[in-house]
Amino acid sequence: xxxxxxxxxxNLARFGRRTLLTSxxxxxxxxxxxLFVAIAGSFKAMMIGxxxxxxxxxxxxxxKGYVASIDTLPLNLNMQPAMVARVEQALAKLExxxxxxxxxxxxxxxxxxxxxxxxxxxxxxxxxxVATTPxxxxxxxxxxxxxxxxxxxxxxxxLLLARGMKVKVGxxxxxxxTNRDGSVNxxxxxxxxxLESVSGPSGRDGYIHIEDARDLLRMKDAEVxxxxxRLKDPAQLDRVYAQLSKTLTGFAGKSGNxxxxxxxxGAGLEVHTWADLSPFASIARMIDLLTLFIKIMLVSIxxxxxxxxxxxxxxxxxxxxxxISAIGTPPRKILSLFLAEGLLLGAGGTALxxxxxxxxxxxxxxxxxxxxxxxxxxxxxxxxxxxxxVAIIAVMVVIVALLASLQPAWKASRMDPVTALGHx
Amino acid sequence: xxxxxxxxxxxxxxxxxxxxxxxxxxxFSIDAKSFVAxxxxxxxxxxxxxxxxxxxxxxxxxxxxxxxxxxGGLNRRAAAEFRGLHxxxxxQEFNLIPVLTVYENIEYPLIMVQxxxxxxxxxxxxxxxxxxxxxxQAHKRPDQISGGQKQRVAVARALATDPQLVLADxxxxxxxxxxxxxxxxxxxxxxxxxxxxxVFSTHDPKIMGxxxxxxxxxxxxxxxxxxxAEVVHA
Numbered sequence: 001x002x003x004x005x006x007x008x009x010x011n012l013a014r015f016g017r018r019t020l021l022t023s024x025x026x027x028x029x030x031x032x033x034x035l036f037v038a039i040a041g042s043f044k045a046m047m048i049g050x051x052x053x054x055x056x057x058x059x060x061x062x063x064k065g066y067v068a069s070i071d072t073l074p075l076n077l078n079m080q081p082a083m084v085a086r087v088e089q090a091l092a093k094l095e096x097x098x099x100x101x102x103x104x105x106x107x108x109x110x111x112x113x114x115x116x117x118x119x120x121x122x123x124x125x126x127x128x129x130v131a132t133t134p135x136x137x138x139x140x141x142x143x144x145x146x147x148x149x150x151x152x153x154x155x156x157x158x159l160l161l162a163r164g165m166k167v168k169v170g171x172x173x174x175x176x177x178t179n180r181d182g183s184v185n186x187x188x189x190x191x192x193x194x195l196e197s198v199s200g201p202s203g204r205d206g207y208i209h210i211e212d213a214r215d216l217l218r219m220k221d222a223e224v225x226x227x228x229x230r231l232k233d234p235a236q237l238d239r240v241y242a243q244l245s246k247t248l249t250g251f252a253g254k255s256g257n258x259x260x261x262x263x264x265x266g267a268g269l270e271v272h273t274w275a276d277l278s279p280f281a282s283i284a285r286m287i288d289l290l291t292l293f294i295k296i297m298l299v300s301i302x303x304x305x306x307x308x309x310x311x312x313x314x315x316x317x318x319x320x321x322x323x324i325s326a327i328g329t330p331p332r333k334i335l336s337l338f339l340a341e342g343l344l345l346g347a348g349g350t351a352l353x354x355x356x357x358x359x360x361x362x363x364x365x366x367x368x369x370x371x372x373x374x375x376x377x378x379x380x381x382x383x384x385x386x387x388x389x390v391a392i393i394a395v396m397v398v399i400v401a402l403l404a405s406l407q408p409a410w411k412a413s414r415m416d417p418v419t420a421l422g423h424x
Numbered sequence: 425x426x427x428x429x430x431x432x433x434x435x436x437x438x439x440x441x442x443x444x445x446x447x448x449x450x451x452f453s454i455d456a457k458s459f460v461a462x463x464x465x466x467x468x469x470x471x472x473x474x475x476x477x478x479x480x481x482x483x484x485x486x487x488x489x490x491x492x493x494x495x496g497g498l499n500r501r502a503a504a505e506f507r508g509l510h511x512x513x514x515x516q517e518f519n520l521i522p523v524l525t526v527y528e529n530i531e532y533p534l535i536m537v538q539x540x541x542x543x544x545x546x547x548x549x550x551x552x553x554x555x556x557x558x559x560x561q562a563h564k565r566p567d568q569i570s571g572g573q574k575q576r577v578a579v580a581r582a583l584a585t586d587p588q589l590v591l592a593d594x595x596x597x598x599x600x601x602x603x604x605x606x607x608x609x610x611x612x613x614x615x616x617x618x619x620x621x622x623v624f625s626t627h628d629p630k631i632m633g634x635x636x637x638x639x640x641x642x643x644x645x646x647x648x649x650x651x652x653a654e655v656v657h658a
Contacts, residue, residue, distance in 0.1 A: 003535045003536070004536075007521075007523070007524070007532075007536075010523040010524070011523055013523070014522065014523045319517075319519065320519070320521060320522075322519075323513075323515065323519040323521070324521070324532070324536065325504065326478070326480055326507065326513050326515075327507065327508070327512070327513055327532075327533050327537060327581070327582075328504055328505070328506075328507035328508020328509070328511070328533065328537040328585075329504065329508070329533075329536045329537055330501065330504050330505065330508070330537075331500065331501060331504065333536050414500075417480045418475050418480045418481050421480075421515070421519075
């Protein structure tokens with residue numbers, strides 16, 4: 001086999017210009033695809049990170065029916081303490097969970113004593129919230145980023161609201177909310193900081209301490225609207241989601257069923273990933289689809305290039321094929337000779353393309369290219385590509401190169417030696 | 425010992441709707457270690473006959489036996505294997521592989537056809553290079569040597585696998601007379617040294633005189649050559 005490869009390599013060198021052109025085409029294809037995958041992947045990961053690390057967390061648990069009515073923030077669908085305790089017990093057993101944050105979500109009237117507007121507010125435990133959504137302090141655009149992000153009696157308000165209501169850090173405002181029973185209560189807060197808005201759900205919510213939220217709503221029990229969960233490794237999302245759904249369905253066993261379990265539900269609970277809650281999930285899917293489309297284009301380019309070269313190689317070397325066939329070279333060796341040429345073309349182009357692409361990805365990380373997304377500015381592009389992606393693309397191209405060589409190689413191996421020797 | 429035996433051998437080609445007879449029922453036999461020429465004008469059927477002996481083409485009818493094998497019945501793979509084991513070829517246009525050196529061209533059938541071990545290969549190639557006086561050019565490419573040298577390499581390549589039979593179709597047609605003569609002398613010497621049967625075709629009267637046995641073909645039919653006492657079996 002080594003000798004076949006050696007002769008194949010020399011044949012490629014013999015038609016140097018054509019080999020160079022084809023290899024260049026494959027190389028360019030590989031570079032384009034790897035760069036696209038790396039940049040699109042980086043963009044996608046960054047966008048997902050913006051949602052999960054600033055607002056949503058990776059997974060959220062709600063009482064069943066809450067998400068369907070989330071626009072109205074229904075207080076009657078809060079989780080009761082026993083239910084919360086069960087979820088917390090389940091989370092404690094999951095190694096993959098890094099942190100979680102219990103939240104009370106409510107709609108309120110926001111008054112600066114002159115004007116009034118509506119606001120959606122998250123009542124949170126500041127420590128747990130920052131552990132779950134670590135980008136929260138980074139969203140502070142006015143006010144100190146140092147120290148505790150929130151104390152009792154303080155509120156973080158979204159930038160647009162602060163501008164609209166002409167409220168500054170340190171001002172006192174009033175939140176007025178209606179509790180589950182319909183009674184109204186008000187409470188004053190000091191503006192601790194102004195937050196940059198984030199695209200997507202809850203991206204323009206205010207934050208107060210969870211105990212203040214319960215006071216405002218006159219909750220007797222430690223109810224919770226949602227539990228946001230952060231994972232140690234986002235790649236484990238599907239596994240943890242399935243595990244958590246199963247566990248919580250187990251707790252609910254009496255009313256849970258297979259259908260509910262499949263949707264991550266059970267025991268009157270719902271489990272959702274960030275993708276279920278954010279409209280960006282469809283954009284992420286589009287990026288995946290686009291990546292697949294680009295990969296298909298690459299494969300087509302390689303297929304056509306290699307086929308073209310191999311068909312020409314066979315056509316130009318008909319007499320040579322006749323000679324090697326006449327002196328007794330078995331058809332399978334003639335087949336393997338031409339397959340080897342296609343393989344070497346594909347492998348060479350792939351190797352070179354991969355090296356160039358990885359060097360460019362490294363350079364892009366060194367150059368730190370920034371871009372804006374929604375209201376986030378100066379996001380740094382950090383293209384990365386998984387070794388598995390590189391391997392899959394490389395193997396795919398090499399296999400396609402082999403497949404593209406198959407027909408011309410087969411034709412060469414089946415050539416009648418007399419006809420081939422007489423070819424002009 | 426008869427190496428080749430043909431009985432009522434016929435080869436007819438089909439050109440569109442018309443049958444074109446190339447060989448019209450020839451009978452002949454060739455003994456081992458002979459130095460034989462098929463002569464005749466262009467289109468007389470020399471190449472067709474050599475192609476059939478070399479298992480490159482099948483007879484339309486009749487029987488052709490080479491080394492006691494009915495080669496007319498061999499399929500593509502068996503024919504290739506038979507050629508690789510028993511027959512060497514020398515072509516009019518040398519047909520050396522341009523990307524390989526002289527050494528590697530001779531080595532080619534030992535690798536691709538018979539898979540000889542490296543040490544045995546080297547010994548065989550060096551011996552042949554010396555025999556055809558091409559040791560000095562061993563590492564040159566075909567485009568770096570003359571036509572006569574190319575044909576000497578082609579003879580060496582044909583003998584590389586120690587075949588019992590070498591077929592040479594117009595081996596001197598592209599060479600000047602002196603060079604052609606030296607190639608024929610080389611082939612005869614190799615026959616003497618190795619005991620290999622050489623069968624070649626030519627239409628050059630000066631070269632055909634070097635053959636020990638001559639079969640004359642005319643319009644697909646075989647005639648004995650009147651000028652050769654050794655002409656047999658025709």
